[in-house]
Amino acid sequence: MTNPCPACGEPIGPDDGFCEACGAELAPAAVSSGAADGALECPLCAAAGRPPAGVSPEGYCEFCGRKVPSGRDREELNVGPAAGVTDRGLRHARNEDAMALAATRVSGQPVALAVVCDGVSSSPRPDEASLSAVRAAAGSLLSAVRAGDDPAAASAAAVQAAATAVGALASPAGAPAATYASAVVDGTGVTVCWLGDSRVYWLSADLSSSRRLTTDDSLVEELVAAGRATVEEAMASPQAHVITRWLGADLPEPEPHVARFEPPDQGVVLLCSDGLWNYQPAATELAAMALPAALTDPLAAAAALVKFAVDAGGADNITTVLMPFPLAWPETSPRSER
Amino acid sequence: MTSLSGFTVQIDQNPYLPVGGRDVSAVVTVTADAEATGGAPPAQDSADGSAEIIIVDCSGSMDFPPEKILAARAATSAAVDVIRDGARFAIVAGTSTAWPVYPTDGSMAVADARTRTEAKRAVAGLRSNGGTAIGQWLRLAHRIFQSHPATLRHAILLTDGKNQHETPEELAAAIGLCEGSFRCDCRGIGTDWVVDELRKISTALLGTVDIVPDPAGLAADFEEMMRGAMSKQLPDVMLRVWTPQQAIVKFVKQVAPAIDDLTGRRSQTGPLAGGPQVGEYPTGAWAPGESRDYHVGVQVNVGAVGQEMLAARVSLVASSPSGQQILGQGLIRATWTEDEALSTRINPGVAHYTGQAELAAAIQDGLEASKQGDEETATAQLGRAVALAHAAGNEDTAKLLAKVVDVVDEATGTVRLKRKVSTADEMALDTRSAKTVRVKKE
Numbered sequence: 001m002t003n004p005c006p007a008c009g010e011p012i013g014p015d016d017g018f019c020e021a022c023g024a025e026l027a028p029a030a031v032s033s034g035a036a037d038g039a040l041e042c043p044l045c046a047a048a049g050r051p052p053a054g055v056s057p058e059g060y061c062e063f064c065g066r067k068v069p070s071g072r073d074r075e076e077l078n079v080g081p082a083a084g085v086t087d088r089g090l091r092h093a094r095n096e097d098a099m100a101l102a103a104t105r106v107s108g109q110p111v112a113l114a115v116v117c118d119g120v121s122s123s124p125r126p127d128e129a130s131l132s133a134v135r136a137a138a139g140s141l142l143s144a145v146r147a148g149d150d151p152a153a154a155s156a157a158a159v160q161a162a163a164t165a166v167g168a169l170a171s172p173a174g175a176p177a178a179t180y181a182s183a184v185v186d187g188t189g190v191t192v193c194w195l196g197d198s199r200v201y202w203l204s205a206d207l208s209s210s211r212r213l214t215t216d217d218s219l220v221e222e223l224v225a226a227g228r229a230t231v232e233e234a235m236a237s238p239q240a241h242v243i244t245r246w247l248g249a250d251l252p253e254p255e256p257h258v259a260r261f262e263p264p265d266q267g268v269v270l271l272c273s274d275g276l277w278n279y280q281p282a283a284t285e286l287a288a289m290a291l292p293a294a295l296t297d298p299l300a301a302a303a304a305l306v307k308f309a310v311d312a313g314g315a316d317n318i319t320t321v322l323m324p325f326p327l328a329w330p331e332t333s334p335r336s337e338r
Numbered sequence: 339m340t341s342l343s344g345f346t347v348q349i350d351q352n353p354y355l356p357v358g359g360r361d362v363s364a365v366v367t368v369t370a371d372a373e374a375t376g377g378a379p380p381a382q383d384s385a386d387g388s389a390e391i392i393i394v395d396c397s398g399s400m401d402f403p404p405e406k407i408l409a410a411r412a413a414t415s416a417a418v419d420v421i422r423d424g425a426r427f428a429i430v431a432g433t434s435t436a437w438p439v440y441p442t443d444g445s446m447a448v449a450d451a452r453t454r455t456e457a458k459r460a461v462a463g464l465r466s467n468g469g470t471a472i473g474q475w476l477r478l479a480h481r482i483f484q485s486h487p488a489t490l491r492h493a494i495l496l497t498d499g500k501n502q503h504e505t506p507e508e509l510a511a512a513i514g515l516c517e518g519s520f521r522c523d524c525r526g527i528g529t530d531w532v533v534d535e536l537r538k539i540s541t542a543l544l545g546t547v548d549i550v551p552d553p554a555g556l557a558a559d560f561e562e563m564m565r566g567a568m569s570k571q572l573p574d575v576m577l578r579v580w581t582p583q584q585a586i587v588k589f590v591k592q593v594a595p596a597i598d599d600l601t602g603r604r605s606q607t608g609p610l611a612g613g614p615q616v617g618e619y620p621t622g623a624w625a626p627g628e629s630r631d632y633h634v635g636v637q638v639n640v641g642a643v644g645q646e647m648l649a650a651r652v653s654l655v656a657s658s659p660s661g662q663q664i665l666g667q668g669l670i671r672a673t674w675t676e677d678e679a680l681s682t683r684i685n686p687g688v689a690h691y692t693g694q695a696e697l698a699a700a701i702q703d704g705l706e707a708s709k710q711g712d713e714e715t716a717t718a719q720l721g722r723a724v725a726l727a728h729a730a731g732n733e734d735t736a737k738l739l740a741k742v743v744d745v746v747d748e749a750t751g752t753v754r755l756k757r758k759v760s761t762a763d764e765m766a767l768d769t770r771s772a773k774t775v776r777v778k779k780e
Contacts, residue, residue, distance in 0.1 A: 058669060060648035063615075065582025065638065067646035093646045093673055 015105045017146040029102035029113075029138035030079050032086050032319075033131060034071030042068050067093065072127065076299060079103045081185070081328060082112040083299035084321030085306045089275055090314030096121060097273045097319040098130035098178075100138030103327075104146055106186075110327040113141050113184045115158070116198050116319050118273040120177040120246060129166045129176035133247055136165035137182060151184040152258045155193035158182060159256040163247050170249035177248030180256065181214065183269050185323045189262030190269050195254050196243040197274050198319075203287035203294070204267040210283035213261050213269075217245035241274065268294040268301070268324045275318035276309045290322065298322035344572070345370055345654040345666030350687035353671040354680040355641075362636045362649040364670045365593070365687035365777075368621075369629040370572065388425040389446060389488035390567060391479045391520075392417055392560075394439070395497040396431045399530065400466035406498055406527055407466045409553030413560035415458045417494065420564040421449040428482050429457060432475035433468030434503040438482065446486050469503035472539070473512030480516045489574065490623055491520035492567040493543075494560060498527045501535050509535070513542045521545050521622050523563050526769075527553060529761040533768045541598065544622035548769050551762035570623035572656060575665070577619045577632065580651040586637040587650075590619050593691040594631035597698050597772040618655065631776065633691045638672055647672045687777050690730060694774040697726040697735065701771035705742075705764060708755065717743075717755055725751030732775045738767040 005012050010021035018025055041052045042061035053063035061068055072095045073088040079101045088095040096119035103112045117133040119126025140161035144154030162180060169176045179196025190213070192200040197216040204210045215221055219242045220234040234240065245254055268290060280286055289308060294301035302320045309318040351364030392414050400407040414429060421427050426446035429439040438444045440460040447453040475495065483491050501509055516522070522543035524536040527550045540547040546563075550556050577600070581587055592598040604617040621630070636649045650670040656663050675681055704719030720743050727736040728748040736748070741763040743753040 056648065056651070058648070060669075061582075063583050065585065065648040066641065067648070091644050091676075093644065 015108060017104055017142075027079070027102060027104055029100045029135075029142050030077040031100045031131070031135050031138065032072060032075040032077060032084075032098050033135070034073075034075065042066060070094065072098075072131075076303065077101050078299045079112070081110055081298075082114050082321060082323040083302055084114065084116075084271075084319065085299070085302040086319040087275075087306045087310060087314075087317065089310060089317050092121075092317055094127055095317045096126040096130055097275065097317040098127075098134045099271075099319050099321055100134035101321060102138055102142045104142065106145060106148060109187045111145050111184065111186045112323045112327055113138065113145060113182065114271050114321040114323060115141065115162075115180070115182045116271045116273055116321055117162070117178040117180050117247070118196070118198050118275075118317065118319070120179070120243070120248070123177040123248060124171075124174040125169060125176045126178065128169055129178040129248065132165040132169060133162040133178050133180060137162040137180070141182065141184065145184060151186065151191035152193075152260065155182055155184060155191055155258050156256060159193060159195065159247070159254065163254055166247045167249040167252075175249040177246045177250065179243060179273070180247050180254075181271050183271055183321075183323065185269055185325055185327055187326070189260060190323075190325065191258065191260050193256050193258045195245045195247060195256050197241070199272055199274075199277055201270040201272070201283050201286055202261060202263060202267060203270050203283065203290050204263070204265060205291055205295070206265055206267075207284050207287045207291070209265065210267070210287040212283050213259060214257070216243070217257075218243050263325055266295065266325065267291070268298065268322050270305075271319075271321040272305070273317060273319040275314075275316035276305055276320055278316060279309050279312040294322045295324050295328070298324060344656070347652060347654065347666045347668030349652070349668040349670055350685060351670060352681075352683050352685040352688070353673050354675045354677070354683065355672050356678065356681040357643060357674060357676060358640055359674065359681065360637050360640055361588070362638060362670060362672045363688050364634055364650075365685070365691055366632040366634055366652050366668060366670075367629065368577075368632065368654060368666065370624045370626055372627040387488055387573070388422070388490040388568065388570075389483060389486055389492070389520075390417075390421055390425060390427040390564065391430055391446075391482060391493040392427075393430045393432055393436075393475050393479055393493055393495040394461075394464060395433075395470065395499070395527075396464055396466045396468065397433050397470045397497075397499055398467050399499050405553045407464065409527070409556040410496055411461050411464055413496070413556040414461045416557040417560040417564040418454050418457050418461070420561050420568065421454070422568050423450055425449045425568070426486050426488055427453075427457070429461060430475060430478050430482070431464060432470070432472065432478075432497075434471045434474070435468075436471075436475040436478040438478070439464065444478075444482055444485070446482060446488075470497065470499045470501055471504040471508075472497060472501045472535070473504050473509040476512040476516050476522075476539070480512075480519055483520050490567075490570055491573075492545075492570070492623070493520055493522045494563055494567075495522055495524045495536075495539065496527060496556075497524075497531055497536070499530050500532050510538070513539055517542050518620070521567075523547075523567075525550050525556070525559065525563075526765070527556060529765055533765055537769070544620060546596070549762065549765045551766065566625070569625035571626060572624045574657050575621045575624055576655045576657070577621050578616060578653045578655045578664075579619070579634065580616050580653075581636055581649070582638060582647065583615060584639050585649065587617060588635040588637055589633070590635075591633045591691075591695065592621070592630055593633045593694060594774045594776050597695055597774060600632075621654075631687075631691065631774075633688070633695075634670065636670065641672065641674045643674050643676055645674050690777045691774070693726055693730050694732070697723055697730065697732065698771045698774075700726065701735075701739070701767060705768055708764075713755055717753060720755070721751035721753040723751075724748055724753055730775060734773065734775075735767075735770065738763070738770060742767055
């Protein structure tokens, strides 16, 4: 593995995070920022064979007035051992979910990490909150992992970085907010960290050993944990999606949960927003859908999970990220695919 | 909310449409910045851009009673005193013909201490004798305005009688000639003039119309009108409405401070009006800090559930010799949803002004029915007006209504027509029926 630096062509070592010659970051985190697009064009007018009329600065077609889908409406990221898909779904006007993925090597061992945030719809600018959060968290997490920090400490520090980034968006108009879920997969297991109701699952090749690795910070789970309602009753209540912890200036010192899981066998780590698990919360069922494809083609498996949620109604934004364990690193790893 | 150099445009609407819904409406609040727009210094310099003409009815009836012509002279002099130094002005007298009273050569004077004194001396010599042909008066004012390239042109027109000495067609042609050339505030003194005649002029010429029942109140009214005119600093502002292809602009109405339907005044021929998707509506001149509300209704093509559409982009556009400039803009949106809690939510601003427009219509229909002797319709319409005015908190209109009907219960609109109603009260209600109150903001 001595590929040349893509920026300057000098040889680079397998563990290098940065090019020793030119200083370029060799594998920065991939972020679902929607920025990869060129000039936007209205797909409905294009389908009707009309000449492009331009898109207003606010994102509307100057001919038919329709909102032109932004790059964030659907995005697929692939960094080799980790891949993810985020989708606007069918009912929301925009995608307020965001994800960031990165893969690197520490002392020759592959490490992959992912962050998923779901902007809180009742807060202002939730789409900016989620994007700022994943970008800040993935940057912080990647640096810490490269520095060889303990993954639990690195995860907690990344939440702080995300909280600071989201807090900076607050204005007199209100405090943007988002949920948070991260996972760092290394040679021996996975370290997860979360706030709110975005989830991390372990999907085992032995389907029945699959399990959820997170517990939601939601009224539902609190009611169920207190024995005051069944899951079905709680989910049917209007407060089903009220979360009790989040990232945002209106909750200044969020206390994230951090957990470590060391799988006894082969499988895949799934991070997802509630747009997926609303339609299928059971780990075993999710594993049956994702495996075995996820072991060899995590991007295709992530896309299949998103398609399942869209076909089931697509009521919310959907984000799925898959990281096989043990980490498999294809010889030629595409960094990002659309 | 967007603020560009000059105007703030705020959109108040419910953007959610039910499945298959097509009608989008919004209240657009337009507020001119408190400071002079476009960096133009106020006072002296902008006064060069102001031109004022006062048109005084000198028909024979102004002598019956003689207080009317006396009040007209005093009011004109009071208005002349308010004209700022450097502004252009002229005074016109009208009968079945029209002539320049000051300056007598049909030009415009530059306001200063000397010209004001001269003008007042000329006004003191005004005598009443002859008929009434308002179209002739407007044509002369138009000709005098053309003698100077001022951008803020405004006239005050005073009459006490009906337009008897020319046909309605002649008056309409004269109004058409003046449209877009100058603004005109109209005042009727006494009760022998016709509200509809003056309303046609004031509507087309973007001004106000009102009754001055008592000649004693005229001077204060003229002063106020002239002060208002002098405060305007931004001429010829157009409300530009962009809509998607195949959308229909159903209406564009000014709804505060008074109802003025601009729907029929759409022009698509302006130099920057880019085809059928863009229409422009005249709003006249603006004073710094001035705020008005518009109610805009658009019918769009149906979108899919979850689809968001820009139903209209509303901009304020100023024309100047250097071209057109966009001074502010707001977006009216539409989003289709299956959630009926969202799509059926009534926007308070839209509901308020829909009610105010109904109020104005009920008053005019009620007064018309009363004139035709249809007491049943008059009672029903004026009763409805009482209830609407009460619900909206429009106290001024409620007071005017109470002079025309005996109110039994204002909440339900139960009223009895008064046996004796003064003509002046009826005309005051008619001219002021379009005045609105704004939505109470908490």
